[in-house]
Amino acid sequence: MTLSAVGELWTWTVQRFEPKSPPYVPPPGGFAPSAVGYVELPEGVRVAAVLDTDDLASIRIGMPVRIEAGVGVPRARSADD
Amino acid sequence: MTEVLIAGAGITRFGRTEDVSGRQHAVRAVTAALADAGIEWSRVGAAFGGSDAAGNADTLVAELGLTGVPFVNVKNGCATGGSALVSAANAIRSGMADVVVAVGFDKHPRGAFDPRPADWGLDEAYGRDGLMVTTQFFGMKIQRYMHDHGISARTLGLVAEKAYRNGALNPNAWRRKAISADEVLASGMVNDPLTRFMFCSPGEGAAALVLCAPHEGVPVTLRAAEVRTRTFGTFEVFSPWVPGGELTSVSRAAATAVFERAGLGPGDVDVVQVQDTESGAEVMHLAECGFCADGEQEKLIAEGATEISGTLPVNTDGGCIANGEPIGASGLRQVYEVVLQLRGRAGVRQVPGGPRVGFTHVYGAPGVSACTVLSG
Incomplete structure (x- = not known):
């Protein structure tokens, strides 16, 4: 089945502390608080993803998000970006 | 079916020490439980126990006594204590032994747990990209629950208070200092909407029980103990x-399974212990275990129903939030507390009115839960 690329944010949180390494590998610029969540797709599945945003305060349940598979875990960002 | 009685219960101080190993905690808890029961180790016909990160329970025979007793190691995450108890109860029921010990203990390093993706059947990317963090799950589960059922951040503060x-x-x-809901809410966000003081910390401690077949003068009965793993459609760590x-x-x-086996329902329970890894878990587990409808917690908690003096006393010993989380020990800590309450020996935290029925519940990754029902 091919899943849609756009869905709604089902839930989210912000990772405010640096996870232990290993297994965590911080990005080149070092750890910064970042969002994670589950994206609900129309096909009836909620997919865990890192949520890329410049504004952690703007995250809301139900907001439209676009999700992409790639290297690593799926990544999502606001569909309005 | 043969009844299973709790003849003795023992516990150590929970918290963090420099010089006491998890195994040493376990020996102290078993020794205390045997003393409480008035039974010698040499009378024990079978033993079950374990830890998540502090060693093998069967090595405790070196300190407890080389009696040749069959001692089975249990390693089942947050359900380690509960699974040991189920096995111990079944050993009594099957006639394998008439005195059986169950013990749970642990000792964890400071800070959040750092599981390895491969141990959980996951791609390395989940660890590398920062998704192997248990506290994230708890934040995301209560975030959605608050949205769906009208639970406020204030309620999360009150649970920790x-x-x-x-x-x-x-x-x-471990945590013996009162902290107000306002201080809890202001203690700094860890995983939104959960703050630092809403979480338990990995710690250390041990709890042990001595079970026996029907015997005069033993007032607490283990009515049922059940363990389940996830089915399709659950949301897990x-x-x-x-x-x-x-x-x-x-x-x-x-x-549901433990109440069915016990022939009792949530309405019969006088004292409740549920997994409170953080404030949100206590809120959600009360509904999942059948003690209220989704959303009803907002009113129940504000009214004080879950206080020791309330209509539904919950986590009367301070739960994981105040005791910390030694994974292997928490389930039997809860049973120890219920045993004290049903005997009327919980001192200043005694639930008034002579509680007759108690309930315990643990939950953990990757979707396992253990529950017990006990009666006095």
């Missing part, structure tokens, strides 16, 4: 995806 208040009444608790639609719950499944 109660935990510290009860912990202050418990000489074995470390899930790369979750099916759509209404969620099911492994805690709901374990609680």
